[in-house]
Amino acid sequence: MSARTRLHPPALAVALVALVALAFLLSLSIGPSAAGLGALFGQLTGGEADTAILIMREIRLPRALLALLIGAALGTSGAALQGFLRNPLAEPGVIGVSAFAALGAVIALYSGLSALVPIALPACAIGGALLAVLILQVLSGGASTLTLILAGVALSSLAGALTSLALNLSPNPFAVQEIVFWMLGSVTDRSMTHVFLAAPFILVGLALLLASARSLEALTLGEEAATTLGVDLARTRLLIVLGTALSVGAATAVSGVIGFIGLVVPHLLRPLVGHRPAALLPVSALGGALLLLAADIAVRLVTPGTELKLGVLTALVGAPFFLWLVVSSRSGRGA
Amino acid sequence: MKLAQRITTTGARAGAARPRRWLPGAAALLALALLAGDATAEPSPRPAAAQPDTAPQRIVSLNLCTDQLLMQLVEPGRIRAVSYLARDPRSSALFEEARNLPATSGVAEEVIALKPDLVLAGTFSTRATVAILRQLGYRVVEFEPEYGFAGIIANIRAMAAAVGERARGEAMVRRIEAELARLPAPPASRPIFANYAANGYTSGNGALVTEIANLAGFETLGQRLGLAGTQPVNLEQMLTERPDLIDIGEDYGAPALATELFRHPALRRLLREQTSIELDPRHTACGSPLTLHAVRALLAARRRLD
Numbered sequence: 001m002s003a004r005t006r007l008h009p010p011a012l013a014v015a016l017v018a019l020v021a022l023a024f025l026l027s028l029s030i031g032p033s034a035a036g037l038g039a040l041f042g043q044l045t046g047g048e049a050d051t052a053i054l055i056m057r058e059i060r061l062p063r064a065l066l067a068l069l070i071g072a073a074l075g076t077s078g079a080a081l082q083g084f085l086r087n088p089l090a091e092p093g094v095i096g097v098s099a100f101a102a103l104g105a106v107i108a109l110y111s112g113l114s115a116l117v118p119i120a121l122p123a124c125a126i127g128g129a130l131l132a133v134l135i136l137q138v139l140s141g142g143a144s145t146l147t148l149i150l151a152g153v154a155l156s157s158l159a160g161a162l163t164s165l166a167l168n169l170s171p172n173p174f175a176v177q178e179i180v181f182w183m184l185g186s187v188t189d190r191s192m193t194h195v196f197l198a199a200p201f202i203l204v205g206l207a208l209l210l211a212s213a214r215s216l217e218a219l220t221l222g223e224e225a226a227t228t229l230g231v232d233l234a235r236t237r238l239l240i241v242l243g244t245a246l247s248v249g250a251a252t253a254v255s256g257v258i259g260f261i262g263l264v265v266p267h268l269l270r271p272l273v274g275h276r277p278a279a280l281l282p283v284s285a286l287g288g289a290l291l292l293l294a295a296d297i298a299v300r301l302v303t304p305g306t307e308l309k310l311g312v313l314t315a316l317v318g319a320p321f322f323l324w325l326v327v328s329s330r331s332g333r334g335a
Numbered sequence: 336m337k338l339a340q341r342i343t344t345t346g347a348r349a350g351a352a353r354p355r356r357w358l359p360g361a362a363a364l365l366a367l368a369l370l371a372g373d374a375t376a377e378p379s380p381r382p383a384a385a386q387p388d389t390a391p392q393r394i395v396s397l398n399l400c401t402d403q404l405l406m407q408l409v410e411p412g413r414i415r416a417v418s419y420l421a422r423d424p425r426s427s428a429l430f431e432e433a434r435n436l437p438a439t440s441g442v443a444e445e446v447i448a449l450k451p452d453l454v455l456a457g458t459f460s461t462r463a464t465v466a467i468l469r470q471l472g473y474r475v476v477e478f479e480p481e482y483g484f485a486g487i488i489a490n491i492r493a494m495a496a497a498v499g500e501r502a503r504g505e506a507m508v509r510r511i512e513a514e515l516a517r518l519p520a521p522p523a524s525r526p527i528f529a530n531y532a533a534n535g536y537t538s539g540n541g542a543l544v545t546e547i548a549n550l551a552g553f554e555t556l557g558q559r560l561g562l563a564g565t566q567p568v569n570l571e572q573m574l575t576e577r578p579d580l581i582d583i584g585e586d587y588g589a590p591a592l593a594t595e596l597f598r599h600p601a602l603r604r605l606l607r608e609q610t611s612i613e614l615d616p617r618h619t620a621c622g623s624p625l626t627l628h629a630v631r632a633l634l635a636a637r638r639r640l641d
Binding site for chain 2: 031032033051054055058059060109110112114115170171172173174175177178181189191192193305306
């Protein structure tokens with residue numbers, strides 16, 4: 001698929017669904033215990049089977065499900081934020097939403113609150129994400145591309161510092177080392193408990209974001225034109241703010257900050273859907289899921305035993321891409 | 336005794352340290368002496384035990400493991416201070432004894448203020464403190480971590496010699512050797528023992544816990560997987576290998592992802608199906624005669640498994 005080809009959106013969606021399904025199965029079949037997918041299903045008798053099924057259901061399935069859901073959340077929210085803020089550099093990781101979500105999660109987890117009330121973990125993370133989105137809204141009202149990004153840098157640094165502070169204050173000697181998890185993200189050894197905690201919020205958030213697709217389409221013509229076309233800007237804003245906070249907040253609560261997925265995926269897919277936001281949002285969900293599943297497969301293959309954090313891989317791909325976007329938007333026209 | 340040879344002793348040339356020409360060093364000496372509340376304007380760190388074999392009377396220990404061995408070898412009156420960790424009930428088997436002693440956080444200033452005639456340290460901790468104490472002419476004896484009973488015995492002998500309690504040290508060594516000699520012969524089949532500490536760390540070849548488990552007739556999960564030292568083991572590997580006896584690490588009162596791992600549903604299920612044991616981590620964190628408690632606990636568990 002070259003960037004010039006404009007696929008019929010359904011065809012692209014079908015191709016992406018197939019790739020996501022493939023990556024999902026591949027993710028399920030990779031792990032340190034030697035059994036692959038075939039072996040797992042081939043050994044359904046005897047004592048081994050129990051272990052294989054347990055590993056499948058309790059370790060690899062939650063891992064693959066979380067990569068799928070979190071990737072979709074990041075991809076979609078990136079596409080929605082770029083459309084709504086009409087800023088090619090907008091992305092939950094870059095503008096500080098993920099960092100604030102992580103701060104909320106860290107406060108809930110290390111204070112012991114989430115041990116008493118499990119729902120506090122996603123709830124606080126969503127609260128953090130919401131706070132960041134609202135601050136950004138105020139700061140970037142009608143301002144330039146650069147203002148939003150600079151505000152995002154400031155918010156990210158602040159949230160990162162507060163996260164480090166919270167972890168340093170924990171009496172648990174291991175908490176400090178976990179700064180890495182919250183800054184770079186991972187879905188290793190997460191359980192179905194985490195899936196049940198995060199999935200409902202991510203799915204509701206995704207639904208809200210997808211519901212904003214038509215308004216975003218009109219918004220490409222400018223706010224005035226969109227209003228005359230009957231777009232309710234306040235409603236669109238609410239959908240995107242809540243959708244981003246719910247999906248990114250719940251995702252970050254269980255995986256830490258995973259950057260750049262929401263930046264890279266919409267940019268790669270935009271030319272393929274003819275730059276139409278209504279089509280871009282759903283395919284960005286699929287593209288995000290595919291990219292995160294692939295990254296999570298890669299961390300297990302590249303350095304087995306001592307797995308890299310997901311954010312390392314996504315930043316290795318995403319940061320040069322971000323630089324290229326900055327340079328090309330400075331020289332007038334994005335690619 | 337091989338281990339003992341690696342233990343380095345300095346301080347014999349303590350008197351010669353003074354006339355050296357490093358000015359910044361002299362300034363540091365002065366500052367330290369002042370901070371330590373020393374009334375004399377001239378720095379004069381002249382530890383009393385310049386000659387070896389004079390039993391030291393003002394011993395300061397900087398390391399949790401040397402703390403505990405020291406408390407077992409020497410009467411409290413000769414111990415000027417132990418480390419703050421020695422008083423921590425979570426880390427120290429002798430925390431009650433340690434609470435009757437002064438404690439330091441292992442900073443040179445504190446140590447100098449105590450005017451020790453012997454400082455005991457571990458080879459992996461308080462490196463900067465050890466370096467400056469040596470520069471100042473204090474007698475510092477360092478001890479390797481114990482990776483097995485050979486190391487424990489070597490450290491007991493070395494410390495007994497350093498503190499002038501050779502007879503007490505030899506008696507301690509004889510008790511350990513007698514108990515080890517009474518251990519049953521290694522059984523034909525060795526069940527797997529897995530310790531699973533925060534972040535999934537487990538003991539492989541060369542770790543103290545591994546020797547303890549081997550003496551009690553177990554193979555450790557780390558040995559089975561070919562791990563050297565103490566390394567993290569993946570949850571999937573735990574489930575695949577299904578260790579017969581599992582020792583899950585303890586929580587720290589405050590939550591962290593490292594210990595939240597203990598609540599993973601798959602691990603909980605494995606624990607319900609297999610036998611669990613809770614070894615006292617204070618007996619395995621440091622090697623000493625107290626480590627025999629861990630051997631006894633695992634031996635009892637081994638008999639129950641049969």
